[in-house]
Amino acid sequence: MSSKATWKLPKAIRGGIPVCFPQFGNLGSLEQHGFAKNRLWSVDSDPSPLAPTNNQTSVDLILKSTEEDLKTWPRSFELRLRVSLNAGKLTLIPRVRNTDSKAFSFTFALINYLYVSDISEVRVEGLETLDYLDNLMRRESHDRPREEENLCSAEGWHAGCRLFNLDYFFVWNPWDKKAKTIPDLGDEDYKTMLCVDSAAIETPIFLKPSEEWKSGQELSTVSSSYCSGQLDPRMVLHGLY
Numbered sequence: 001m002s003s004k005a006t007w008k009l010p011k012a013i014r015g016g017i018p019v020c021f022p023q024f025g026n027l028g029s030l031e032q033h034g035f036a037k038n039r040l041w042s043v044d045s046d047p048s049p050l051a052p053t054n055n056q057t058s059v060d061l062i063l064k065s066t067e068e069d070l071k072t073w074p075r076s077f078e079l080r081l082r083v084s085l086n087a088g089k090l091t092l093i094p095r096v097r098n099t100d101s102k103a104f105s106f107t108f109a110l111i112n113y114l115y116v117s118d119i120s121e122v123r124v125e126g127l128e129t130l131d132y133l134d135n136l137m138r139r140e141s142h143d144r145p146r147e148e149e150n151l152c153s154a155e156g157w158h159a160g161c162r163l164f165n166l167d168y169f170f171v172w173n174p175w176d177k178k179a180k181t182i183p184d185l186g187d188e189d190y191k192t193m194l195c196v197d198s199a200a201i202e203t204p205i206f207l208k209p210s211e212e213w214k215s216g217q218e219l220s221t222v223s224s225s226y227c228s229g230q231l232d233p234r235m236v237l238h239g240l241y
């Protein structure tokens, strides 16, 4: 959680796990990361077809399109999120239902703001063999910050992430200069944060009327012996559920 997070609507707090819908980043004409993260959700009393949660470590949430949303994105939807917390494991199951009379498509992401004790001691493993897009290179190829290399400079990753129906990871840390330009992020906060986002952006999800899309993400603590080349990226992307 950012030390300068603002707890005022209509802006999301900087931290936690913002839900990006119906657009990730600037991959479309809507505001950055879509509007869902800036809305107040309700507790979902009918999470069907998932069985209702009957323990105190899970909650079902729902967001429905409002009149205001329909002005900017004229598609009626229901976005559901089941959040479950168990020993060493946080599971999120997002679902999108098309309640419109027409088909629509969207992109989606969960921005996982992870707290780390020292960003210069963090290494992200398991993505080495995957194809990747370098946003810094693409957008700022004339002045690529060297700090990017620091992100992966040392040992010590003890959290794992498994996905279902999500096809991209985004790894992000603003580093020192960019951090100063983000109003709701403390100047030093970049040292203790890392974003590892799970996203569905490869091909926008297409839903016909009444259809539902379901995905999942499981964040868990793993022992350090799990590190160093033992994570199979294909399993990481497709091994959940």
Ligand SMILES: O=P(O)(O)OC[C@H]1O[C@@H](O)[C@H](O)[C@@H](O)[C@@H]1O
Pocket (backbone or CB within 6 Å): 025, 032, 033, 111, 170, 171, 172, 195, 197
């Ligand atoms: O400042 P925002 O709009 O919340 O976005 C923060 C960052 O979120 C990250 O997850 C993205 O990968 C970055 O590209 C983005 O800059």
